[in-house]
Amino acid sequence: MAYASKRGRRPAEYASRSAHSQVINDPSVQDFLKKCSLPKRAEEVSLSGHAKLPFEPVADNPIRHVIAIDGGYDEVVVRSEFPSSTMCFFQFGALIFSVEDLENLEEQPFIDPDDMSKLKRIQRLKLALPVRNITFQGESTLTYSVRRAVYEFFRQKVDDERLIDTLSWFVFQEYGPKVSAWTLASCPVCGAPNVRLCRSGMTSDSTFSCGDCGGEIYLTDVFRLHETVDDELGAGGILGYVTTTIEQIILVHLIRLILKTKPALLGQILFIKDGPLAFFGQTANMHRPMRELVKHLLDRHDLYLAGLEKSGPFVDHADEIADKLDPGTVLILDNDYIYRYILPGKADPANPYGSTTYYSSKLIFKTRGGQVYVVSVPTREILAHPTEADLENLPEILTNIEKLRCDMYDNALVPVALANKLVSLANHPSSRILQKFATGAIRGS
Helix, strand or coil, rough: CCCCCCCCCCCCCCCCCHHHHHHHHHHHHHHHCCCCCCCCCHHCCCCCCCCCCCCCCCCCCCCEEEEEEEEEEEEEEEEECCCEEEEEEEEEEEEEHHHHHHHHHHHCCCCCHHHHHHHHHEEEEEEEEEEEEECCCCCHHHHHHHHHHHHHHCEEEEEEEHHHHHHHHHHCCCCCCCCEEEEEECCCCCCCCEEEEHHHHCCCCCCEEECCCCCEEEEEHCCHHHCCCCCCCCCCCHHHHHHHHHHHHHHHHHHHHHHHHHHHHHEEEEEEEEECCCCCCHHHHHHHHHHHHHHHHHHHHEEEEEEEEEECCCHHHHHHCCCHCCCCCCEEHHHHHHHHHHHCCCCCCCCCCCCCCEEEEEEEEEECCCCCCEEEECCCCCCCCCHHHHHHCCHHHHHHHHHEECCCCCEEEEHHHHHHHHCCCCCHHHHHHHHHHHHHHHHHH
Protein backbone atom coordinates (compact mmCIF):
# COMPACT_ATOMS: atom_id res chain seq x y z
CA MET A 1 0.00 0.00 0.00
CA ALA A 2 1.33 3.39 -1.01
CA TYR A 3 1.87 6.39 1.27
CA ALA A 4 -0.80 9.09 1.17
CA SER A 5 -0.28 12.83 1.27
CA LYS A 6 -1.78 13.97 4.58
CA ARG A 7 -0.89 17.66 4.74
CA GLY A 8 -0.15 18.48 1.09
CA ARG A 9 3.52 19.35 1.67
CA ARG A 10 4.80 16.11 0.11
CA PRO A 11 3.39 14.20 -2.85
CA ALA A 12 1.47 10.96 -2.48
CA GLU A 13 3.29 7.78 -3.41
CA TYR A 14 1.98 6.22 -6.62
CA ALA A 15 2.04 2.57 -7.62
CA SER A 16 4.76 1.31 -9.95
CA ARG A 17 3.85 1.26 -13.66
CA SER A 18 6.15 -1.64 -14.50
CA ALA A 19 5.78 -4.04 -11.55
CA HIS A 20 3.07 -5.99 -13.43
CA SER A 21 5.79 -7.59 -15.56
CA GLN A 22 6.98 -9.50 -12.50
CA VAL A 23 3.51 -11.01 -12.09
CA ILE A 24 3.07 -11.84 -15.80
CA ASN A 25 6.44 -13.57 -16.09
CA ASP A 26 6.15 -15.59 -12.88
CA PRO A 27 5.94 -19.35 -13.75
CA SER A 28 3.82 -20.20 -10.72
CA VAL A 29 1.22 -17.58 -11.70
CA GLN A 30 1.17 -18.82 -15.30
CA ASP A 31 0.76 -22.41 -14.15
CA PHE A 32 -2.08 -21.47 -11.79
CA LEU A 33 -4.01 -19.63 -14.53
CA LYS A 34 -3.75 -22.63 -16.86
CA LYS A 35 -5.56 -24.74 -14.25
CA CYS A 36 -8.46 -22.27 -13.82
CA SER A 37 -11.77 -22.44 -15.68
CA LEU A 38 -14.62 -20.01 -16.33
CA PRO A 39 -18.39 -20.57 -16.09
CA LYS A 40 -20.06 -22.00 -19.20
CA ARG A 41 -21.58 -19.65 -21.76
CA ALA A 42 -25.24 -19.98 -22.66
CA GLU A 43 -24.45 -21.83 -25.90
CA GLU A 44 -22.49 -24.42 -23.91
CA VAL A 45 -25.40 -25.22 -21.58
CA SER A 46 -27.39 -28.36 -22.29
CA LEU A 47 -30.73 -28.81 -20.54
CA SER A 48 -31.19 -32.40 -21.62
CA GLY A 49 -31.07 -34.85 -18.75
CA HIS A 50 -32.06 -32.21 -16.19
CA ALA A 51 -35.44 -31.98 -14.46
CA LYS A 52 -37.70 -29.79 -16.61
CA LEU A 53 -41.36 -29.66 -15.67
CA PRO A 54 -44.31 -28.23 -17.59
CA PHE A 55 -46.20 -25.62 -15.61
CA GLU A 56 -49.97 -25.39 -15.45
CA PRO A 57 -51.67 -23.07 -12.93
CA VAL A 58 -53.91 -24.69 -10.36
CA ALA A 59 -57.63 -24.37 -11.01
CA ASP A 60 -58.54 -23.78 -7.36
CA ASN A 61 -56.11 -21.23 -5.94
CA PRO A 62 -55.94 -21.55 -2.12
CA ILE A 63 -53.98 -18.31 -1.68
CA ARG A 64 -56.07 -15.35 -0.52
CA HIS A 65 -53.31 -13.10 0.85
CA VAL A 66 -49.68 -12.38 0.04
CA ILE A 67 -47.09 -11.21 2.55
CA ALA A 68 -43.79 -9.90 1.21
CA ILE A 69 -40.84 -9.31 3.54
CA ASP A 70 -37.93 -7.07 2.64
CA GLY A 71 -35.24 -4.99 4.30
CA GLY A 72 -32.75 -2.32 3.38
CA TYR A 73 -29.90 -0.48 5.02
CA ASP A 74 -27.67 2.52 4.52
CA GLU A 75 -24.28 3.11 6.11
CA VAL A 76 -23.54 6.79 6.81
CA VAL A 77 -20.49 8.66 8.02
CA VAL A 78 -21.22 10.43 11.29
CA ARG A 79 -17.77 11.99 11.54
CA SER A 80 -15.34 12.13 8.62
CA GLU A 81 -12.27 13.51 10.40
CA PHE A 82 -9.98 11.16 12.33
CA PRO A 83 -11.05 8.97 13.97
CA SER A 84 -13.87 8.54 11.47
CA SER A 85 -17.14 7.11 12.77
CA THR A 86 -19.98 5.41 10.91
CA MET A 87 -23.48 4.21 11.69
CA CYS A 88 -25.85 1.96 9.78
CA PHE A 89 -29.61 2.45 9.59
CA PHE A 90 -31.83 -0.52 8.73
CA GLN A 91 -35.49 -0.57 7.81
CA PHE A 92 -37.54 -3.76 7.52
CA GLY A 93 -41.08 -4.21 6.37
CA ALA A 94 -43.77 -6.84 5.96
CA LEU A 95 -46.27 -5.86 3.28
CA ILE A 96 -49.63 -7.62 3.09
CA PHE A 97 -52.41 -7.44 0.54
CA SER A 98 -55.18 -9.67 -0.75
CA VAL A 99 -55.01 -11.45 -4.09
CA GLU A 100 -58.56 -10.27 -4.76
CA ASP A 101 -57.47 -6.60 -4.52
CA LEU A 102 -54.73 -7.24 -7.09
CA GLU A 103 -57.10 -9.05 -9.44
CA ASN A 104 -59.61 -6.18 -9.21
CA LEU A 105 -56.90 -3.70 -10.19
CA GLU A 106 -56.12 -5.68 -13.33
CA GLU A 107 -59.73 -5.33 -14.51
CA GLN A 108 -59.82 -1.53 -14.12
CA PRO A 109 -58.83 0.81 -17.02
CA PHE A 110 -57.43 3.30 -14.49
CA ILE A 111 -56.00 2.68 -11.02
CA ASP A 112 -57.55 4.70 -8.27
CA PRO A 113 -55.03 5.87 -5.60
CA ASP A 114 -57.33 4.53 -2.88
CA ASP A 115 -57.25 1.11 -4.50
CA MET A 116 -53.48 1.24 -4.83
CA SER A 117 -53.19 2.03 -1.13
CA LYS A 118 -54.65 -1.40 -0.40
CA LEU A 119 -51.40 -2.86 -1.74
CA LYS A 120 -49.27 -0.79 0.63
CA ARG A 121 -50.34 -1.94 4.06
CA ILE A 122 -46.96 -2.34 5.67
CA GLN A 123 -45.41 -2.26 9.11
CA ARG A 124 -41.89 -0.91 9.28
CA LEU A 125 -39.22 -1.78 11.84
CA LYS A 126 -36.08 0.32 12.29
CA LEU A 127 -32.65 -0.54 13.63
CA ALA A 128 -29.65 1.72 14.17
CA LEU A 129 -26.33 -0.09 14.45
CA PRO A 130 -22.88 1.31 15.27
CA VAL A 131 -20.36 0.28 12.63
CA ARG A 132 -17.08 2.01 13.43
CA ASN A 133 -15.72 4.05 16.35
CA ILE A 134 -19.09 4.41 18.10
CA THR A 135 -20.10 2.84 21.40
CA PHE A 136 -23.49 2.48 23.01
CA GLN A 137 -24.07 4.07 26.41
CA GLY A 138 -22.76 1.79 29.17
CA GLU A 139 -20.86 -0.50 26.77
CA SER A 140 -17.06 -0.56 26.69
CA THR A 141 -16.41 -1.79 23.13
CA LEU A 142 -17.89 -1.73 19.64
CA THR A 143 -18.56 -5.48 19.84
CA TYR A 144 -20.61 -5.09 23.02
CA SER A 145 -22.41 -2.10 21.48
CA VAL A 146 -23.44 -4.10 18.42
CA ARG A 147 -24.64 -6.98 20.60
CA ARG A 148 -26.67 -4.57 22.73
CA ALA A 149 -28.22 -2.82 19.72
CA VAL A 150 -29.38 -6.11 18.19
CA TYR A 151 -30.67 -7.33 21.55
CA GLU A 152 -32.67 -4.13 22.18
CA PHE A 153 -34.13 -4.33 18.67
CA PHE A 154 -35.44 -7.83 19.35
CA ARG A 155 -37.00 -6.75 22.63
CA GLN A 156 -39.48 -4.48 20.87
CA LYS A 157 -43.05 -5.60 20.26
CA VAL A 158 -44.52 -6.31 16.85
CA ASP A 159 -48.30 -6.78 16.99
CA ASP A 160 -48.16 -7.01 20.80
CA GLU A 161 -45.56 -9.80 20.78
CA ARG A 162 -41.84 -9.36 21.34
CA LEU A 163 -39.49 -10.49 18.59
CA ILE A 164 -37.18 -12.02 21.18
CA ASP A 165 -40.00 -14.26 22.41
CA THR A 166 -40.38 -15.45 18.82
CA LEU A 167 -36.63 -16.10 18.70
CA SER A 168 -36.93 -18.29 21.80
CA TRP A 169 -39.94 -20.08 20.27
CA PHE A 170 -37.86 -20.64 17.13
CA VAL A 171 -34.52 -21.69 18.63
CA PHE A 172 -35.93 -23.96 21.33
CA GLN A 173 -38.68 -25.26 19.03
CA GLU A 174 -41.45 -24.43 21.45
CA TYR A 175 -44.05 -25.17 18.73
CA GLY A 176 -43.49 -28.92 19.10
CA PRO A 177 -41.14 -31.29 20.94
CA LYS A 178 -39.05 -28.67 22.72
CA VAL A 179 -35.28 -28.48 22.58
CA SER A 180 -33.86 -28.03 26.06
CA ALA A 181 -30.63 -26.26 25.12
CA TRP A 182 -28.69 -24.51 22.37
CA THR A 183 -24.92 -24.75 22.07
CA LEU A 184 -23.29 -21.39 21.42
CA ALA A 185 -19.97 -21.66 19.56
CA SER A 186 -18.24 -19.18 21.87
CA CYS A 187 -19.02 -16.90 24.77
CA PRO A 188 -19.14 -13.26 23.58
CA VAL A 189 -17.63 -12.13 26.90
CA CYS A 190 -14.73 -14.50 27.62
CA GLY A 191 -14.50 -16.50 24.39
CA ALA A 192 -15.03 -19.90 26.05
CA PRO A 193 -16.04 -22.48 23.42
CA ASN A 194 -19.26 -24.50 23.24
CA VAL A 195 -21.35 -22.62 25.80
CA ARG A 196 -24.56 -24.47 26.61
CA LEU A 197 -27.61 -22.19 26.80
CA CYS A 198 -30.32 -24.06 28.69
CA ARG A 199 -33.90 -22.95 28.13
CA SER A 200 -34.61 -23.48 31.81
CA GLY A 201 -31.80 -21.08 32.73
CA MET A 202 -33.00 -18.20 30.58
CA THR A 203 -34.11 -15.11 32.53
CA SER A 204 -37.27 -13.11 31.89
CA ASP A 205 -35.06 -10.68 29.96
CA SER A 206 -33.97 -13.51 27.60
CA THR A 207 -30.41 -13.61 28.92
CA PHE A 208 -28.12 -16.37 30.19
CA SER A 209 -25.05 -16.56 32.38
CA CYS A 210 -21.78 -17.97 31.05
CA GLY A 211 -20.68 -21.01 33.07
CA ASP A 212 -17.01 -20.01 32.73
CA CYS A 213 -16.93 -16.25 33.36
CA GLY A 214 -20.43 -15.51 34.63
CA GLY A 215 -20.83 -12.88 31.92
CA GLU A 216 -24.23 -11.96 30.53
CA ILE A 217 -25.18 -13.64 27.25
CA TYR A 218 -28.13 -12.39 25.22
CA LEU A 219 -30.41 -14.81 23.40
CA THR A 220 -29.62 -12.85 20.23
CA ASP A 221 -25.99 -13.97 20.58
CA VAL A 222 -27.09 -17.23 18.91
CA PHE A 223 -26.59 -15.29 15.66
CA ARG A 224 -22.84 -15.23 16.44
CA LEU A 225 -22.45 -11.70 15.07
CA HIS A 226 -19.95 -10.91 17.83
CA GLU A 227 -17.48 -13.31 16.19
CA THR A 228 -17.24 -11.10 13.10
CA VAL A 229 -17.17 -7.63 14.67
CA ASP A 230 -13.67 -6.17 15.04
CA ASP A 231 -13.32 -3.34 17.54
CA GLU A 232 -10.66 -1.69 15.38
CA LEU A 233 -11.82 -2.46 11.81
CA GLY A 234 -15.52 -2.18 12.57
CA ALA A 235 -18.73 -4.12 11.99
CA GLY A 236 -19.11 -3.56 8.25
CA GLY A 237 -18.83 -7.28 7.60
CA ILE A 238 -22.09 -8.15 9.38
CA LEU A 239 -24.50 -5.73 7.71
CA GLY A 240 -25.70 -8.13 5.02
CA TYR A 241 -26.01 -10.96 7.54
CA VAL A 242 -28.08 -8.77 9.86
CA THR A 243 -30.44 -7.86 7.02
CA THR A 244 -31.24 -11.35 5.78
CA THR A 245 -31.42 -12.77 9.32
CA ILE A 246 -33.90 -10.21 10.61
CA GLU A 247 -36.01 -10.55 7.46
CA GLN A 248 -36.41 -14.25 8.15
CA ILE A 249 -37.04 -13.85 11.88
CA ILE A 250 -39.84 -11.42 10.95
CA LEU A 251 -41.19 -14.20 8.73
CA VAL A 252 -41.04 -16.62 11.67
CA HIS A 253 -42.71 -14.01 13.89
CA LEU A 254 -45.65 -13.66 11.50
CA ILE A 255 -46.03 -17.44 11.26
CA ARG A 256 -46.03 -17.68 15.07
CA LEU A 257 -48.71 -15.00 15.36
CA ILE A 258 -50.89 -16.76 12.79
CA LEU A 259 -50.53 -20.11 14.55
CA LYS A 260 -51.41 -18.44 17.83
CA THR A 261 -54.53 -16.64 16.56
CA LYS A 262 -55.95 -18.54 13.57
CA PRO A 263 -53.87 -21.51 12.29
CA ALA A 264 -56.24 -22.17 9.37
CA LEU A 265 -55.22 -18.81 7.88
CA LEU A 266 -51.73 -20.16 7.22
CA GLY A 267 -53.10 -22.20 4.32
CA GLN A 268 -54.36 -19.04 2.62
CA ILE A 269 -51.15 -16.99 2.71
CA LEU A 270 -48.19 -16.95 0.36
CA PHE A 271 -45.03 -15.64 2.04
CA ILE A 272 -42.47 -14.10 -0.28
CA LYS A 273 -38.98 -13.22 0.87
CA ASP A 274 -36.69 -11.01 -1.16
CA GLY A 275 -33.64 -13.21 -1.70
CA PRO A 276 -32.98 -16.92 -1.23
CA LEU A 277 -34.29 -18.98 1.67
CA ALA A 278 -30.99 -19.31 3.49
CA PHE A 279 -28.85 -17.89 6.28
CA PHE A 280 -25.30 -16.85 5.50
CA GLY A 281 -22.00 -16.17 7.21
CA GLN A 282 -21.98 -16.32 11.00
CA THR A 283 -25.76 -16.70 11.08
CA ALA A 284 -25.74 -19.82 8.88
CA ASN A 285 -26.45 -22.07 11.88
CA MET A 286 -29.99 -20.68 11.89
CA HIS A 287 -30.84 -22.79 8.84
CA ARG A 288 -31.15 -25.86 11.10
CA PRO A 289 -34.01 -24.63 13.33
CA MET A 290 -35.60 -23.11 10.23
CA ARG A 291 -35.64 -26.47 8.50
CA GLU A 292 -37.19 -28.03 11.62
CA LEU A 293 -39.90 -25.38 11.58
CA VAL A 294 -40.52 -26.06 7.88
CA LYS A 295 -40.95 -29.77 8.61
CA HIS A 296 -43.39 -29.03 11.41
CA LEU A 297 -45.48 -26.70 9.26
CA LEU A 298 -45.57 -29.06 6.29
CA ASP A 299 -46.58 -31.95 8.54
CA ARG A 300 -49.33 -30.18 10.49
CA HIS A 301 -50.32 -27.15 8.45
CA ASP A 302 -49.96 -25.74 4.96
CA LEU A 303 -46.87 -23.68 4.13
CA TYR A 304 -46.61 -21.55 1.01
CA LEU A 305 -43.21 -19.86 1.04
CA ALA A 306 -40.87 -18.71 -1.71
CA GLY A 307 -37.62 -16.80 -1.94
CA LEU A 308 -37.22 -14.60 -5.04
CA GLU A 309 -33.75 -13.55 -6.17
CA LYS A 310 -33.17 -10.30 -8.06
CA SER A 311 -29.41 -10.49 -8.58
CA GLY A 312 -26.44 -12.80 -8.32
CA PRO A 313 -24.98 -15.68 -10.38
CA PHE A 314 -28.22 -17.68 -10.48
CA VAL A 315 -30.17 -14.71 -11.83
CA ASP A 316 -27.44 -14.00 -14.38
CA HIS A 317 -27.50 -17.63 -15.49
CA ALA A 318 -31.30 -17.67 -15.74
CA ASP A 319 -31.14 -14.61 -17.98
CA GLU A 320 -28.49 -16.29 -20.14
CA ILE A 321 -30.51 -19.45 -20.77
CA ALA A 322 -33.98 -17.84 -20.92
CA ASP A 323 -34.24 -18.51 -24.67
CA LYS A 324 -33.56 -22.21 -24.10
CA LEU A 325 -36.65 -22.54 -21.90
CA ASP A 326 -40.14 -22.75 -23.31
CA PRO A 327 -42.79 -20.54 -21.69
CA GLY A 328 -44.45 -22.38 -18.82
CA THR A 329 -41.35 -24.38 -17.84
CA VAL A 330 -39.77 -25.15 -14.48
CA LEU A 331 -36.10 -26.12 -14.37
CA ILE A 332 -35.12 -27.69 -11.03
CA LEU A 333 -31.48 -26.96 -10.21
CA ASP A 334 -29.69 -29.95 -8.75
CA ASN A 335 -26.13 -30.33 -7.50
CA ASP A 336 -24.72 -31.42 -10.86
CA TYR A 337 -26.32 -28.59 -12.79
CA ILE A 338 -25.29 -25.88 -10.31
CA TYR A 339 -21.60 -26.86 -10.29
CA ARG A 340 -21.45 -27.58 -14.01
CA TYR A 341 -23.02 -24.38 -15.29
CA ILE A 342 -23.38 -21.75 -12.55
CA LEU A 343 -20.74 -22.00 -9.84
CA PRO A 344 -17.08 -23.03 -10.06
CA GLY A 345 -16.26 -26.35 -8.47
CA LYS A 346 -17.14 -30.00 -8.72
CA ALA A 347 -20.41 -31.54 -7.57
CA ASP A 348 -20.10 -33.70 -4.47
CA PRO A 349 -23.14 -35.93 -3.76
CA ALA A 350 -22.15 -36.08 -0.09
CA ASN A 351 -22.04 -32.28 0.16
CA PRO A 352 -25.00 -30.74 -1.73
CA TYR A 353 -25.00 -27.08 -2.65
CA GLY A 354 -26.10 -24.96 0.31
CA SER A 355 -26.02 -27.82 2.81
CA THR A 356 -24.74 -25.51 5.55
CA THR A 357 -26.83 -22.45 4.67
CA TYR A 358 -30.01 -23.26 2.73
CA TYR A 359 -33.26 -24.78 3.97
CA SER A 360 -34.59 -24.80 0.39
CA SER A 361 -33.89 -25.88 -3.17
CA LYS A 362 -33.62 -23.61 -6.20
CA LEU A 363 -35.43 -23.60 -9.52
CA ILE A 364 -35.74 -21.40 -12.60
CA PHE A 365 -39.33 -20.63 -13.57
CA LYS A 366 -40.28 -19.22 -16.97
CA THR A 367 -43.91 -18.14 -16.87
CA ARG A 368 -46.35 -18.50 -19.74
CA GLY A 369 -45.89 -14.78 -20.33
CA GLY A 370 -42.11 -15.12 -20.68
CA GLN A 371 -40.95 -13.70 -17.34
CA VAL A 372 -38.06 -15.60 -15.74
CA TYR A 373 -37.65 -15.98 -11.98
CA VAL A 374 -35.12 -17.70 -9.74
CA VAL A 375 -37.16 -19.19 -6.93
CA SER A 376 -36.17 -21.11 -3.80
CA VAL A 377 -38.77 -23.36 -2.18
CA PRO A 378 -38.38 -24.89 1.31
CA THR A 379 -37.63 -28.61 1.57
CA ARG A 380 -37.71 -31.07 4.42
CA GLU A 381 -34.15 -32.33 3.88
CA ILE A 382 -30.85 -31.30 2.31
CA LEU A 383 -31.09 -32.65 -1.24
CA ALA A 384 -28.44 -33.09 -3.93
CA HIS A 385 -31.05 -33.99 -6.53
CA PRO A 386 -34.45 -32.52 -5.61
CA THR A 387 -37.51 -33.65 -7.54
CA GLU A 388 -40.97 -32.19 -8.02
CA ALA A 389 -42.24 -34.32 -5.12
CA ASP A 390 -39.66 -32.73 -2.79
CA LEU A 391 -40.93 -29.20 -3.55
CA GLU A 392 -44.24 -29.32 -1.73
CA ASN A 393 -47.04 -26.96 -2.80
CA LEU A 394 -45.00 -25.98 -5.86
CA PRO A 395 -47.94 -25.61 -8.32
CA GLU A 396 -49.78 -23.28 -5.95
CA ILE A 397 -46.65 -21.20 -5.28
CA LEU A 398 -45.83 -20.80 -8.99
CA THR A 399 -49.46 -20.04 -9.87
CA ASN A 400 -49.33 -16.99 -7.63
CA ILE A 401 -45.85 -15.93 -8.65
CA GLU A 402 -47.10 -15.79 -12.25
CA LYS A 403 -50.18 -13.88 -11.10
CA LEU A 404 -48.04 -11.31 -9.22
CA ARG A 405 -45.94 -10.22 -12.18
CA CYS A 406 -44.93 -6.56 -12.28
CA ASP A 407 -44.16 -4.87 -15.62
CA MET A 408 -42.36 -1.90 -14.03
CA TYR A 409 -39.03 -3.79 -13.94
CA ASP A 410 -37.51 -6.84 -15.60
CA ASN A 411 -38.90 -10.09 -14.16
CA ALA A 412 -40.32 -8.30 -11.12
CA LEU A 413 -43.16 -9.15 -8.74
CA VAL A 414 -45.65 -6.61 -7.39
CA PRO A 415 -45.16 -7.35 -3.66
CA VAL A 416 -41.36 -7.43 -3.88
CA ALA A 417 -41.24 -4.20 -5.88
CA LEU A 418 -43.64 -2.43 -3.51
CA ALA A 419 -41.90 -3.68 -0.37
CA ASN A 420 -38.54 -2.53 -1.70
CA LYS A 421 -39.93 0.92 -2.50
CA LEU A 422 -41.34 1.26 0.98
CA VAL A 423 -38.32 0.14 3.03
CA SER A 424 -35.23 0.78 0.89
CA LEU A 425 -33.00 3.74 1.71
CA ALA A 426 -31.66 5.59 -1.32
CA ASN A 427 -28.14 6.97 -1.52
CA HIS A 428 -29.71 10.35 -2.33
CA PRO A 429 -31.34 11.97 -0.49
CA SER A 430 -31.84 9.38 2.28
CA SER A 431 -28.14 8.86 2.99
CA ARG A 432 -27.42 12.58 3.33
CA ILE A 433 -30.47 13.18 5.52
CA LEU A 434 -29.61 10.22 7.78
CA GLN A 435 -26.05 11.49 8.08
CA LYS A 436 -27.20 14.91 9.28
CA PHE A 437 -29.73 13.30 11.61
CA ALA A 438 -27.16 10.95 13.19
CA THR A 439 -24.48 13.64 13.50
CA GLY A 440 -26.83 16.07 15.22
CA ALA A 441 -28.36 13.45 17.51
CA ILE A 442 -25.05 12.05 18.71
CA ARG A 443 -23.41 15.43 19.26
CA GLY A 444 -26.47 16.66 21.09
CA SER A 445 -26.61 13.69 23.45
